[in-house]
Amino acid sequence: MLAENYTQEIEAILAKYPSDQKRSAVMPLLFLAQREYGTLTNEAITEVGELIGLQTTEVASLVGFYSLYHDRPGGKYRIQVCTDLPCALKGAQAFADELCEKLDIEMGETTPDGQVTIEQVMCLAACDRAPLFQLQGPNGFRYHEDQSIGSAMALIESLRVRGQVDRAHRLTAS
Amino acid sequence: MNPLELLRGLATTLSMMFERPVTYQYPEIKRPVRERFKGRHELKRYDNGLEKCIGCSLCAAACPADAIFVESAENTDEERYSPGERYASTYEINMLRCIFCGYCEDACPTEAIVLEHNYELSFTNRRDAIYTRDMLLVPAPEHGRPTPMVTAPREFDRSIPEMADPQ
């Protein structure tokens, strides 16, 4: 239970907003819940809603809207490929399909070793650098732009190597 | 009167006696109808036995004689009559009203209703003139099953199963 285990954090988050605008705290509270539970289950969403007086449906809408919230379990790393129209015109859809094929998983699935999940997301606001994806992992998230299958697979391989996670991030960021 | 003309007339009569008669001995012998003849309606099925009719009532709306009456209901995978969600639970045509114009055929989005070649419609009272769904539906084809049938989930969840690009 968030309310019991994170009383102070929740109070600190709520304190940032006017007392009659508690609903504004929904985003940081969702991050808190996601950190605690890993994924935002219905129970977690309901809990956050109860903290700030929102309907479960309203909170779930936000979870569905933002790609940084996850209501489905996934791998250690999430590779979120934008396949919106401009990206698709630059080959993002084909890129995403091929990536799945290479990893032998369906879109939205996780590799059997539990390391990587491939997801399709809406606009990541970097259409000029498509195909691109957003990599989310234990160390935060980062954009990987102008990707090819080769570069993506190389990244995934590096992610799979235990202990090289941080280096992989630094390498691709530079 | 010119006797010659009389003879010419009789000659015509005589020559006709050797021609084949044009009269058909109906009902022993039935004259074939043209391909596009519009006779009694039939409700068609797909090859697997599912009914083509989806109960949309457009035939009833198109009917200038108000002869068609349709009621629809929802299909389930346990009790499926037609592809998609909707089927005709009641389908009646009043043959006394029907003028065989074929508008129903034109209106049908699934080519379910077809005016076929049967023209032998007779009844002894008005009630018999109302052809019901069971009378209008053709029997299930050889390799198909009769309706209602149990189908696999999501196999037939669309009304117009594999319709090509309707350009």
Added chain:
Amino acid sequence: MSVTLTIDGTEVTVPEGTLLVDAAKRRGTDVPVFCYHPKMKPVGMCRVCLVEIGRPARDRATGESLLDESGDPLIQFGPNLETACTITVGQGWQVRVSSEKAIQGRKEIVEYLLTSHPLDCPICDKGGECPLQDLTMGHGSGESRFLFDDKIRLAKRYPLGELIFLDRERCIQCARCTRFQDEIVGDPVIGFYERGRRLEIVTYSDPGFDSYFSGNTTDICPVGALTTADFRFGARPWELNSAASICPHCPVGCNLTLSTRREASNAGRDVVKRVMPRQNEQVNEIWICDKGRFVHHYARSPERLTSPRVRKNGKLVKASWNEALTRAAEGLKGAASSAVGIASGRLMNEDLFNLKELMAALGGRAILVDSMAGGNLIQRYGVGVGSNLGSLGKRDAVLVIAADLHEEAPIWWLRLKQAAERGTTLIVANARATRLDDYAKHRVRYGPGEAVQAALGLLHLNGGDPELARFEGDRALKSAARAIKRARNVTIFFGQEGLNYAGTEALARACALITESKGRVGKSNNGLVAVWPRANTQGAWDMGLRPEPAGLHRALAGAVAAYIVAADPVGDDPAAAAPFEKLSTLIVQDLFLTATAELADVVLPAQAFVERAGTFTSGERRVQRLYPAVGALAGSLPDWKIVANLAHRLEVDLEDKAAPLVFERIAAAVPDYLGLSYDDLAAVEPQWPEVGGADLYFGGTAYANKQGLGVQLAPRGAGRPLKWKAPPRASAGKDLLLTPVTVLYDRGSALRHSRLLEGRIAPLQLILHPDEIERLGLSEAGEVEISWDGRSERLKFAASTDVPPGSALVPRGAGLALSDPTPVTVRRSNS
């Protein structure tokens, strides 16, 4: 301030702040819309309302208008099309709705919307009254440049609960439904999930789509994405006939249109296929609640009575009308002035008038079973002519006391909520928290059953008797009283929650006196509204029926014969059967063989509202007409006719030919109805927004009102001075005050016979405060035993922190035979 602009070459003058799309509509130009709805804030999501806008050019330096060569203001058109639904009008603008550029723009939007819309119009319930279908015909291109095979395939049958179904493919993401639930109803139980093409509507509530107004979303959905379980694949819209009616389930009096068609299942006779709202901006606007929409099935129940019954050798057997009426007449004749007529506010004015006349001729009494007082005060202090909750504004105040409008009269709740959002001062006084509290400026809490004390406190602070000083309450009460004093107009809704008959009498008086305090009586948007338990309780008071303050058993004491119409006192309380069994003749007239009918000597089958012509008088005292929608069930007759036929056998002259003729007699005899006629009630006038015309995309599929807006009766005025009444003394010494609270979905005969809402009927359980549960030492899943007046009952229980201390709640009409708040002893059930 008004603004003049030119739309497609015609000048139009509208108030400042009007949206361009509305301005065009008022001029008669249709700008197509999908996401815009005149009852909601614009969002500009669908982009179909594109127009060209030319604004007067100004000199950037001086700010002065530029002129063209001929001296007229120079008009500059923007490079792009703009959405007419999000832009408010400006002085001197030139707007082109039907220019080539605008038409091309709309054409492209429609083509875009159709890229992934399924082509299943033939099986779509909206097909035929579908804005997308209509606008595709009007604005779409015949061919699509997109590939049919690339259409997205999504779930076709996705229940958002058992009442509303979603077809995910058909949704065009206009957000009308989610905005309706959020903005208008304040129940955001459906929402958008995901983004872009993957966007879908979801609900996480339990039960799904948990709102009393969910059906309205299907009316405003511009495509067939949302359909009701009731009408799903029921009929094509063009096959439907429609009849105007009035909802018979609560005192709001929502205007309805009943859509009917002939059905094989009813041997080729008409059947009500759906219930739709009919626009009446002064009553229900274009909304109705789900009870009104889905509960009509009881009228077609196979359990309806189809022939009279007469008791022979101790058994009820079918009989002819002649035999039954003769038997009933003999019974009433023998009883004469010892006959009692008992009826409820479920009946129409015509029925009640005839019944009252019959009882008057016999010298007997006509009694109303609805045990709530104040109908006579409403006649004097009711809301003035022209009162309209939709017109309440910033300087007005509304007091709601001892009522839970969300459960008792949902559309009043909705309209008061909206009034509060417009700035009306809403004061909610109740012993417990109700859903209207969220919108109230002042919340007054009083002890269980102490509504009268609170009302007298408000009265005291509004210039009442100094003797009332002892009722002066807490700060919340005082600030509420000041708000009432300051307000320009004050409307008071009073209910019966936590009160017995004497309590409602005292409450009605106190409330009437509050409205009198600043000479508000008779003015529009001022006065008293009773939250009656039934649709026509006010009409029953107007026709001269009165409740028996001491209860039905008192009315029956000394009675020889009783004639019970549309009431089931034994069903409500099986312990009340004894006095009915003692009568020498009991005549029951109803739709069903009720528990009371089973005791009767004569049972007479009546007709349901869908089969009837007649009138209801709403809580706001608006007399409204019902028209018959379907043929009557064979063997049944309208109530007024049965009463008249019975009267003839007793040589009493009553109108038996037609409902309008009965109403003529009402109009000649009943003071407030003098001179009224069915024609007056059928009068209509133009309403805004326009709905139900050829432009379904604008307001939705609610029906236009062509059959009458009704007539609001004028209150008679204060007249002789009214004296306040002290609150009835509470009986103490027991554990808890058990208070029945009204719930929308109760176990009444209407709901019991309509399978659709079955899952939502409130369960019979005692609702206790968690502290109370702890004090009583109750375990989580156990039962409790409650006892009162030598009776006892075992019930399940539930916890709620809304229960006021010292009391327990139970849903009214859920099965516990208790209508007044009663002190009870509660203890843990042994076993």
